[in-house]
Amino acid sequence: xxxLAISTEHLTRSFGQLVAVQDVNLRVASGQFFxxxxxxxxxxxxxxxxxxxxxxxxxxxxxxxxxxLDKNPVEVKRQIGVVPExxxxxxxxxxxxxxxxVGRMYGLDRETSAKRTAELLEFMQxxxxxxxxxxxxxxxxxxxLALAAAVIHAPKxxxxxxxxxxVDAIASGTLKAMLQRMISRGATIFLTSHVLxxxxxxxxxxxxxxxxCLVAQGSIEELRAGVEAQxxxxxxxxxxxxxxxSPGEKLTLEEIFLRIVGGTRLVDQELSWLG
Amino acid sequence: xxxxxxxxxxxxxxxxxRWQLFINSLRTMRGRLEMVSRIFxxxxxxxxxxxxxxxxxxxxxxxxxxxxxxxxxxxLWPVFLFWQLFPVVATAFTETFDSSNLLRFPLSYPSYFxxxxxxxxxxxxxxxxxxWLLGLCIGISAAERRLFxxxxxxxxxxxxxxxxLARMIFAWIERWLAxxxxxxxxxxxxxxxxxxxxxxxxxxxxxxxxxxxxFARFAETLLSxxxxxxxxxxxxVVTQFSRADFLGAASAxxxxxxxxxxxxxxxxxxxxxxxxxxxxxETVARAGPSRExxxxxxxxxxxxxxxxxxxxxxxxxxxxxxxxxMLFTLFMPVIILLIFRLTPSKSGGGSFMNNVPDFAFPIxxxxxxxxxxxxxxxxxxxxxxGVQVWFVSPVRFGEIVRAKNxxxxxxxxLELLLVWIAVAYVFQPPSLSxxxxxxxxxxxxxxxxxxxxxxxxIYTPKKFDYGTFGRQRAANTTAFASFLxxxxxxxxVALAFLVGRFAGGLWTTTLILLALAAIAFAxxxxxxxxxxxxxxxxxxxxxxxxxxx
Numbered sequence: 001x002x003x004l005a006i007s008t009e010h011l012t013r014s015f016g017q018l019v020a021v022q023d024v025n026l027r028v029a030s031g032q033f034f035x036x037x038x039x040x041x042x043x044x045x046x047x048x049x050x051x052x053x054x055x056x057x058x059x060x061x062x063x064x065x066x067x068x069l070d071k072n073p074v075e076v077k078r079q080i081g082v083v084p085e086x087x088x089x090x091x092x093x094x095x096x097x098x099x100x101x102v103g104r105m106y107g108l109d110r111e112t113s114a115k116r117t118a119e120l121l122e123f124m125q126x127x128x129x130x131x132x133x134x135x136x137x138x139x140x141x142x143x144x145l146a147l148a149a150a151v152i153h154a155p156k157x158x159x160x161x162x163x164x165x166x167v168d169a170i171a172s173g174t175l176k177a178m179l180q181r182m183i184s185r186g187a188t189i190f191l192t193s194h195v196l197x198x199x200x201x202x203x204x205x206x207x208x209x210x211x212x213c214l215v216a217q218g219s220i221e222e223l224r225a226g227v228e229a230q231x232x233x234x235x236x237x238x239x240x241x242x243x244x245x246s247p248g249e250k251l252t253l254e255e256i257f258l259r260i261v262g263g264t265r266l267v268d269q270e271l272s273w274l275g
Numbered sequence: 276x277x278x279x280x281x282x283x284x285x286x287x288x289x290x291x292x293r294w295q296l297f298i299n300s301l302r303t304m305r306g307r308l309e310m311v312s313r314i315f316x317x318x319x320x321x322x323x324x325x326x327x328x329x330x331x332x333x334x335x336x337x338x339x340x341x342x343x344x345x346x347x348x349x350x351l352w353p354v355f356l357f358w359q360l361f362p363v364v365a366t367a368f369t370e371t372f373d374s375s376n377l378l379r380f381p382l383s384y385p386s387y388f389x390x391x392x393x394x395x396x397x398x399x400x401x402x403x404x405x406x407w408l409l410g411l412c413i414g415i416s417a418a419e420r421r422l423f424x425x426x427x428x429x430x431x432x433x434x435x436x437x438x439x440l441a442r443m444i445f446a447w448i449e450r451w452l453a454x455x456x457x458x459x460x461x462x463x464x465x466x467x468x469x470x471x472x473x474x475x476x477x478x479x480x481x482x483x484x485x486x487x488x489x490f491a492r493f494a495e496t497l498l499s500x501x502x503x504x505x506x507x508x509x510x511x512v513v514t515q516f517s518r519a520d521f522l523g524a525a526s527a528x529x530x531x532x533x534x535x536x537x538x539x540x541x542x543x544x545x546x547x548x549x550x551x552x553x554x555x556x557e558t559v560a561r562a563g564p565s566r567e568x569x570x571x572x573x574x575x576x577x578x579x580x581x582x583x584x585x586x587x588x589x590x591x592x593x594x595x596x597x598x599x600x601m602l603f604t605l606f607m608p609v610i611i612l613l614i615f616r617l618t619p620s621k622s623g624g625g626s627f628m629n630n631v632p633d634f635a636f637p638i639x640x641x642x643x644x645x646x647x648x649x650x651x652x653x654x655x656x657x658x659x660x661g662v663q664v665w666f667v668s669p670v671r672f673g674e675i676v677r678a679k680n681x682x683x684x685x686x687x688x689l690e691l692l693l694v695w696i697a698v699a700y701v702f703q704p705p706s707l708s709x710x711x712x713x714x715x716x717x718x719x720x721x722x723x724x725x726x727x728x729x730x731x732x733i734y735t736p737k738k739f740d741y742g743t744f745g746r747q748r749a750a751n752t753t754a755f756a757s758f759l760x761x762x763x764x765x766x767x768v769a770l771a772f773l774v775g776r777f778a779g780g781l782w783t784t785t786l787i788l789l790a791l792a793a794i795a796f797a798x799x800x801x802x803x804x805x806x807x808x809x810x811x812x813x814x815x816x817x818x819x820x821x822x823x824x
Binding site: 052053054055056073074075077078080082084085086087088089090091092093096097099100101102104105106107108109110111113114115117118121133 | 570571572573574576582583585586587589590593594597598657658659660661662663664666667668669670671811812814815818822
């Protein structure tokens with residue numbers, strides 16, 4: 001068993017009466033490509049914000065690389081990279097200025113920061129707009145810049161919230177290759193995405209959060225085995241749509257996900273007037 | 276225009292959704308407070324509208340009974356200027372309508388045009404302007420009953436011309452404001468305009484007497500042009516009709532209608548472009564991949580400070596340097612000194628500062644500090660959604676805040692230098708004792724402002740774009756608190772100057788202020804040491820407030 005990169009104990013977060021995340025115990029081993037799934041409003045973003053220090057938990061404990069986040073926030077932040085919600089860019093800097101700035105915030109010296117900035121701009125195909133302000137970048141370009149900023153200090157853990165949203169196919173391929181390379185070098189990646197095919201292709205382990213509670217956690221194979229073992233109601237199989245594999249076929253992650261969160265609809269619930 | 280059942284349903288739908296938005300806004304305390312303030316503002320406008328209508332009606336009655344129908348134009352010009360300028364200046368009272376939301380619905384162009392025109396015209400300027408014109412019409416008709424029809428007709432067309440012109444101006448301004456560059460240029464032009472207004476008084480006072488004849492000739496030329504513009508034409512219809520010159524009245528009316536049609540056409544140009552899905556995005560087009568290896572210049576190297584502090588210093592400086600309007604406000608102290616220099620006193624012996632030039636540097640320095648409050652009291656406003664970077668980076672919040680204060684202190688130092696040079700050039704070089712005493716006062720007032728500013732930046736942040744001018748206000752709490760702090764700091768400094776005057780001269784003042792500066796700096800450091808905990812406790816509200824669209 002690898003050492004744990006991320007672990008939480010009874011992690012809870014409430015907003016007034018609403019309990020957004022409840023008693024979550026996450027275990028992410030070092031070097032894992034970890035997918036964090038859940039329906040809209042399940043608590044994914046709240047969890048990722050707590051793990052990266054953007055939101056204080058109401059209760060529970062977070063350990064990143066063996067360090068208590070509450071007690072060692074600066075040490076933890078030095079070792080993680082984050083693409084926060086909304087990308088958190090400074091619009092009135094150029095891409096190069098922004099990356100340079102982030103590099104130095106993570107303690108890189110001037111020369112190293114400048115060198116890595118140049119490499120990242122080229123890698124992300126952003127080098128052809130040296131004088132353009134970030135605010136004038138397209139959404140996809142901003143996304144790539146935010147990703148570049150998250151890796152400039154070679155973090156040991158990378159937190160990505162919907163990293164492929166709005167990124168074109170070419171850039172998406174480049175990014176996936178970069179993330180795979182990071183994994184092969186021992187980094188841990190914690191990823192949320194609504195595109196389950198991407199998670200299935202990239203991640204070795206996943207956790208599913210539903211209505212604030214962690215409802216499943218493990219490797220995709222373990223989850224598949226669990227779901228198959230639990231599907232003991234064959235009379236319902238015909239009523240379900242979109243969540244059933246053909247006999248002999250493996251369940252896809254989407255099917256596993258739908259089974260676990262119960263996100264299926266009966267045929268008679270369909271909208272008849274849609275034609 | 277025939278209103279089809281579909282169009283009627285769409286109008287009803289839009290009216291309903293606006294009503295629901297209003298009702299839903301009352302769910303929050305902020306929305307309810309907004310409602311209360313709107314009621315007060317509404318009462319204020321109602322008083323202004325009715326009062327103005329009575330005053331204009333009475334005056335027009337007076338003019339006509341004294342056989343001065345041609346003076347009606349003098350009443351229509353203020354109405355016209357208010358109608359056109361008020362919505363531009365007081366954007367806070369104007370409803371903005373995002374047309375892009377409507378474009379996804381199957382709305383015909385005439386329906387779209389009507390919706391934009393009608394909803395855009397539901398503003399205080401239209402309400403007050405219409406009331407004033409109604410008052411005018413009543414006043415004219417009461418004086419001469421036979422003028423009811425021509426005055427009602429010409430004032431109705433005048434009102435339509437005003438509505439169309441106001442909408443047209445707004446539509447074009449909206450178009451220019453849609454792009455960052457034109458927005459910034461307009462911001463600077465607007466500032467120039469405001470500053471130019473400040474110079475009118477002093478320049479008129481200086482040049483007015485000598486150029487009286489030329490001025491009269493210029494005014495005469497202006498009046499001949501005035502008759503060709505909408506207020507002059509509307510007045511002309513009434514005047515000519517009262518003199519039984521029906522052809523002249525009809526001609527003036529025809530030209531007034533032509534103005535209306537021209538504004539309608541220009542408005543139509545904008546509306547049509549919006550309706551057909553005009554894209555004003557500034558997003559850059561992708562260029563081909565670059566063949567040359569990119570070289571990136573290393574960040575600023577600032578001696579004696581850490582890498583992250585230097586990086587923040589560089590980032591903040593770049594933000595400031597790229598902000599025309601913000602840079603402009605920083606030059607205001609020098610401009611104010613120039614205005615003071617040009618303003619003659621009532622006795623004609625030069626302005627207050629011309630008589631007591633020693634005070635020019637302290638006053639200029641105080642004004643420089645005042646101008647800096649935009650930055651100091653809303654430290655994170657310009658960061659917007661980027662504020663999250665401070666929370667995910669491995670740098671203590673105290674260091675971030677200190678770096679930002681360092682930039683503000685540097686800007687203040689540069690401004691003081693600029694003010695000193697301006698005072699020396701415009702008045703006379705400030706004496707050593709005044710210079711030292713003023714610097715001691717700044718050493719006291721700056722840390723006090725930084726201390727309170729840092730706390731308010733965390734407790735009551737407000738998203739702020741340095742690049743745009745207007746439409747942006749600090750949080751009310753911040754404005755109120757900064758007003759109190761400035762008042763208290765200036766009061767204490769004034770007291771220290773007063774004590775110095777009666778006991779020992781300016782060097783006593785300097786000693787008092789230096790002692791106060793030491794206390795202020797200790798308090799500033801004390802709060803800075805605790806700012807990490809404060810920022811972490813407030814991070815959610817800080818991020819939420821600054822991430823708002």
